[in-house]
Amino acid sequence: MLVGTTLEWYDFFLYGTAAALIFNKQFFPELSPGAGTLAAFSTFAVGFIARPVGGLVFGHFGDRIGRRNTLIVSLLMMGIASTLIGLVPNYGSIGVWAPVLLVLLRIVQGIGLGGEGAGATLMSMEHAPAGKKNLYAGFPQMGTPAGLVLANLVFLSTNALMPSTSFDSWGWRIPFLLSGLLVIIGLVIRLHVEESPSFAKVVSRNSVERFPLREAVRVGVGRMTLTMGLMIANSAVAYVFMVFTLSYGSEHLDYDRDFLIICVSVAAVIWFLAIPYWTGVADRRGRRTMFLGGSVALLVWCIAFLPMLDTGSEVVTAIAFLGMGLIVPVTHCVQGAIIADIFPAAVRYSGTSLVLQIGAILGGGLAPIISSALVGDAGGSFGVTVYMVIVCLISLACATVLFRSASSGAPETVPVAATSA
Template sequence: MTTSRRVILASLIGTSLEWYDFFLYASAAALVFGKLFFPTFEPLTGTLLAFATYAVGFVARPLGGILFGHFGDRTGRKSVLVATLLLMGGATFLIGLLPTHETIGAAAPMLLVTLRFLQGLGLGGEWGGAVVMSLEHGDPRRRGLSASWPQVGVPAGNLLASGVLWVLSATLSESSFLGWGWRIPFLLSGALVLVGLWIRVTVTESPAFARIVATDGPARLPLIEVLRRHPRGLLVAMAARIGTDVAFYTFSLYVLTYVTGTVGLPRTTALTGVLVASGLQLALIPFFGALSDRYGRRPVYAAGAVAAAAWSFAFFPLLDTASTPIIVLTVVVALATHAAMYGPQAAFVAELFSTRLRYSGASMGYQIAGIFGGALAPIIAIRLVSSTGSAFAVSVYVAAALLLTLVALAFAPETSRQPAVDDEPGIAAPTSLAA
């Protein structure tokens, strides 16, 4: 196996495991955490509080991006990726051991929030490193495809998390699932981390980073240099990602709450839709990543944003049919539009920053946007339906967020034809606000 393929495989497996941990928490927040950790509140409030703890991970992700991006741009990508995997997996394993509110009272949700914060720190440093390693090790002419493979870790992790929860939900009674069954997927994370570590310790350091360090030395304060040299790139990355994030977490996470709470169907119905759609994304994300190598990052990304905005207005009326085949198809189409954005997104964001600052810049742009996108999307969706009595307001919210993405793309440079490494025009040149 070539070095580039080994790096891509390591990035894919590592990000799959880390996103498994992250989505497992999100799914559990939608399905069980409100009852187990906030039982003194009425169901809607309990679910909102569970999603609030889920949002803590998004707050921690930019901090993780800054922290691990700093060391990734100073000491190298490889060692940092090992640390993020250990942090994320360890926090998830400990969640599986947590006593609930019934056992230790208010300390239970406090410990849950703490572990969720550690999850967010780990994932905040994971994405940027995995994408940067794949992009810098890969074929310079196929950067969109190379960088898209860590993105495949998102549906792979979601598929694994949803699949485990689906099996448990289908085989266990409600009381058994709430009593102990929900812990099994979290404890399984411990074994999965060992697999990820075995893969990651075999990869080599990024050759592009090694050349930059040998000639110019590492950045002394990567965060400050990103703000000084790449302000426009940072703003574009954040704005382009917000709409993608809102659409994804509405289509893949809030759908669990909507189908079970509003439509009144079993949780296995919604999980089946997410499961099938995530399986399809495994193929669609690299397809759209490769398409961006041929036609450019911005056209492919924009086509996905327009399609997702349009589909958001059909999404909830189709869910309201309460037909399992229609619900599954609805989620599949929704996540297909997301794949069109997510495939080129990794290369698009990473190419906005110089090699010397790429880990920090890409991590900050991607993770800060998560606070305004995925962290708030389920909470806002619940509140909109609760206050208006209709999911139409959620569709408007998704479309408005995607409009922001389209505006960011309009102001972004097209980087797919630019040189891949070092401080060269297009990718590495400072993207100042005046540029």
């Protein structure tokens, strides 16, 4: 699952990096730099808006025909869409059709990733031996930073091999075209993955639901809303530090864009390496306390993060990014398992997809746009810091209420696994 998830996040983050640094010039050249960046980030957000569609469609069929086959289709959709993005003519060639085609392919990307997030987590978690549920569910989560690092390394390497004018003109297409090769590798691996044991049991008991989403929502709107709220801070903060800072740092603080990409990539490496440690802690000591502690740490670091970038010091800025790399994985690594544990196996793909993708829109999908709008052409990060603090407080409050209700034995409509597993 890790390899396939890494390739899908490679495609998704590659678009984010290009949206921050390239697409405003290639697809929105008639707008001011600030407006062009907002427009480019709007196309980035479109992928998030499409993700619930993918989550609903793939979730339905994942609960009906199995996790494995749906994950193969989602991988193909992401890889083909990314390859075609590398072939889309720019605004100077075909005018307004250029951003239109870009948005359409971004929608396909979003639908594909909407099916991937929940499915990969479920496949890993449902294969886990006793006492290793969080560790196994954390492996697909490692695909997020791994995909980010891979996307940034390919982006940096391509940029380093040619003059910047050539890269900005056509060289940026090479990393997208590489997706065609990577998807073949991921497809070969995914074809050899066995179906989830939990789904196999559902089939053997003749318990496959005809309309799994309808059954999934019986867990309760309140509980699902709290779970969505629980994840928005991690998602929003991650996309501020992974995507928004590339445009903010280069346009408003005059940092070299390669320096910023390296900082994000090193932070992502730390994030990747930290996930097995934190999921191990969750398996040994319970994930509730760890998640709440990580939420508080994220809140504190968000207060300091952008002011550290605003100092103009590369050393201080590097420390700010490294701190994000250490703190973000504490809550990120277990949120998939927390969400999946709400639902019984027969409807788990549908329910988990719905919560994950709507939460992703409210968190990560809107974060770069909101942050860019708060900064504006004049610059200034105070508003973005306030925004991050607010979403952290919302997630912390939702997590506290959710875990407390589970501990108190509040009645549930459907059986719910213990969230402290």
